[in-house]
Amino acid sequence: MTGRKLIMNFEVTATSHLLTDYRARGGYETLARVLHEMRPEQVTKEVANSGILGHGGAAFPAGRKWGVIKLNDGQPHYLCANADEGEPGTFKDRWILEHAPHLLIESMLISAFALQVRHAFVYIRGEFDLPYRRLAAAVEEAYAAGLLGESVLGTGMALDLVVYRGAGSYVCGEASALITSIEGRKGYPRNRPPRLTVKGLYQKPTVINNVETLSNVTGIVAHGAEVFKQVGTAKSPGTQLVSISGHVQRPGVYEVEYGYPLARFIAEDCGGGLNGVPVKCIVPGGISTKVLTWAELQNVTYDHASLTAAGSGVGSGGMIVIGEGTCMVRLLQVLLRFYHHESCGQCTPCREGMGWMHRIIDRIVAGQGRMDDIEQLARISKANDGTTICGMGDAAGYATLGILAKYRGEFEHYIQHKQSLMDGRLEVAGATFAEAAAHA
Numbered sequence: 013m014t015g016r017k018l019i020m021n022f023e024v025t026a027t028s029h030l031l032t033d034y035r036a037r038g039g040y041e042t043l044a045r046v047l048h049e050m051r052p053e054q055v056t057k058e059v060a061n062s063g064i065l066g067h068g069g070a071a072f073p074a075g076r077k078w079g080v081i082k083l084n085d086g087q088p089h090y091l092c093a094n095a096d097e098g099e100p101g102t103f104k105d106r107w108i109l110e111h112a113p114h115l116l117i118e119s120m121l122i123s124a125f126a127l128q129v130r131h132a133f134v135y136i137r138g139e140f141d142l143p144y145r146r147l148a149a150a151v152e153e154a155y156a157a158g159l160l161g162e163s164v165l166g167t168g169m170a171l172d173l174v175v176y177r178g179a180g181s182y183v184c185g186e187a188s189a190l191i192t193s194i195e196g197r198k199g200y201p202r203n204r205p206p207r208l209t210v211k212g213l214y215q216k217p218t219v220i221n222n223v224e225t226l227s228n229v230t231g232i233v234a235h236g237a238e239v240f241k242q243v244g245t246a247k248s249p250g251t252q253l254v255s256i257s258g259h260v261q262r263p264g265v266y267e268v269e270y271g272y273p274l275a276r277f278i279a280e281d282c283g284g285g286l287n288g289v290p291v292k293c294i295v296p297g298g299i300s301t302k303v304l305t306w307a308e309l310q311n312v313t314y315d316h317a318s319l320t321a322a323g324s325g326v327g328s329g330g331m332i333v334i335g336e337g338t339c340m341v342r343l344l345q346v347l348l349r350f351y352h353h354e355s356c357g358q359c360t361p362c363r364e365g366m367g368w369m370h371r372i373i374d375r376i377v378a379g380q381g382r383m384d385d386i387e388q389l390a391r392i393s394k395a396n397d398g399t400t401i402c403g404m405g406d407a408a409g410y411a412t413l414g415i416l417a418k419y420r421g422e423f424e425h426y427i428q429h430k431q432s433l434m435d436g437r438l439e440v441a442g443a444t445f446a447e448a449a450a451h452a
């Protein structure tokens with residue numbers, strides 16, 4: 013973890029996932045204070061005043077989402093923590109689940125109090141093993157200690173928390189697909205309106221937030237919105253857990269204060285390119301955000317406004333470093349194979365478009381590409397924009413257009429010469445793909 017003033021400020025130890033350890037550092041004291049001294053609407057107001065933006069990818073203000081829930085409307089309300097974390101290159105929620113599961117549980121208890129929730133869920137990625145075991149054990153500990161169940165800390169509040177395992181679908185991380193999956197149906201996204209805060213799980217008002225968004229709630233309520241806002245920028249308050257991988261010397265999970273210089277983060281905090289390989293470009297926030305070249309990111313700071321102005325985004329916080337010598341044609345092939353595999357098939361532009369793009373890029377890599385394939389990829393990408401139910405169709409297009417715009421020459425060379433412009437270059441720079449993968 014790096015950064016100067018950290019919000020989570022959570023030091024990892026061999027026992028930091030256990031209840032005794034969490035309590036020894038003041039854990040669940042904020043919950044007790046909330047239950048005894050605050051009203052639900054005060055908690056929501058504090059979260060809204062903090063200005064915290066969602067950490068799951070769309071950066072929607074959490075307070076605005078919570079504000080839609082009408083208290084005392086006679087309906088059940090549900091709360092879901094999105095722990096699907098399927099975006100390639102993203103593994104920051106995993107860090108919370110493995111090392112600080114009680115921080116998430118305490119935060120969900122406080123959030124459930126604010127939103128008048130009786131049943132809450134954590135939808136966790138099916139492939140997660142240790143994070144699942146740690147979280148499930150922490151939930152059991154919380155029940156045994158009277159922190160969950162019929163009478164939370166002996167008060168009138170009741171909360172049951174269900175840990176629900178996904179089955180390996182990327183699209184089930186999309187909020188409406190997540191809900192249908194919990195309901196026991198195929199994880200298909202659905203059109204809005206109605207919004208999930210109006211008709212969500214079991215057709216009832218539902219708040220879905222990312223694990224990291226929710227995990228910030230305890231700190232926000234404990235220290236107050238004003239303290240929270242002292243960190244980060246005016247438009248992006250707080251910090252972001254960034255998982256960084258790829259051709260980088262020190263991969264891992266870092267807590268970065270919004271507004272921190274991006275190039276400095278990569279070059280200094282993360283040690284720069286792997287084995288000294290110069291950085292060619294980065295994917296700043298999961299593969300659905302556009303690549304930024306090393307030159308482009310020199311004056312960029314790590315926050316929503318700066319990354320958006322540079323033509324990309326904070327996204328899911330999953331940063332991938334791509335070293336000089338990497339073939340962008342093959343990189344796009346990997347991305348398009350993923351998107352094609354994960355399309356749920358409901359929308360024609362996504363279902364057919366992903367297949368077409370995958371077949372075109374396979375053809376190029378096999379040395380059978382045609383020059384108009386580049387335009388064809390761009391056309392299909394644009395056709396997806398805004399024409400699909402969920403964001404996956406758009407995202408695949410953005411990723412493709414970003415790479416084509418910046419590395420068109422590599423595609424032309426591959427098509428003309430039937431081989432990559434980059435063949436052999438990564439080895440010359442000092443590291444093989446295998447070494448990079450082993451290091452990541």
Ligand SMILES: Cc1cc2nc3c(=O)[nH]c(=O)nc-3n(C[C@H](O)[C@H](O)[C@H](O)COP(=O)(O)O)c2cc1C
Nearest residue numbers: 066067068094096097098185186187221222225403
């Ligand atoms: C295809 C797709 C996959 C998604 N996967 C995740 C995910 O794994 N985790 C997540 O928190 N949000 C994911 N999202 C975003 C969610 O739909 C939703 O915006 C988010 O969980 C809301 O939480 P937040 O407001 O706290 O960010 C995904 C969106 C799409 C379109």
Ligand code: SF4
Nearest residue numbers: 356358359362400402
């Ligand atoms: S955009 Fe793709 S993944 Fe999303 S609902 Fe449509 S077909 Fe399914």
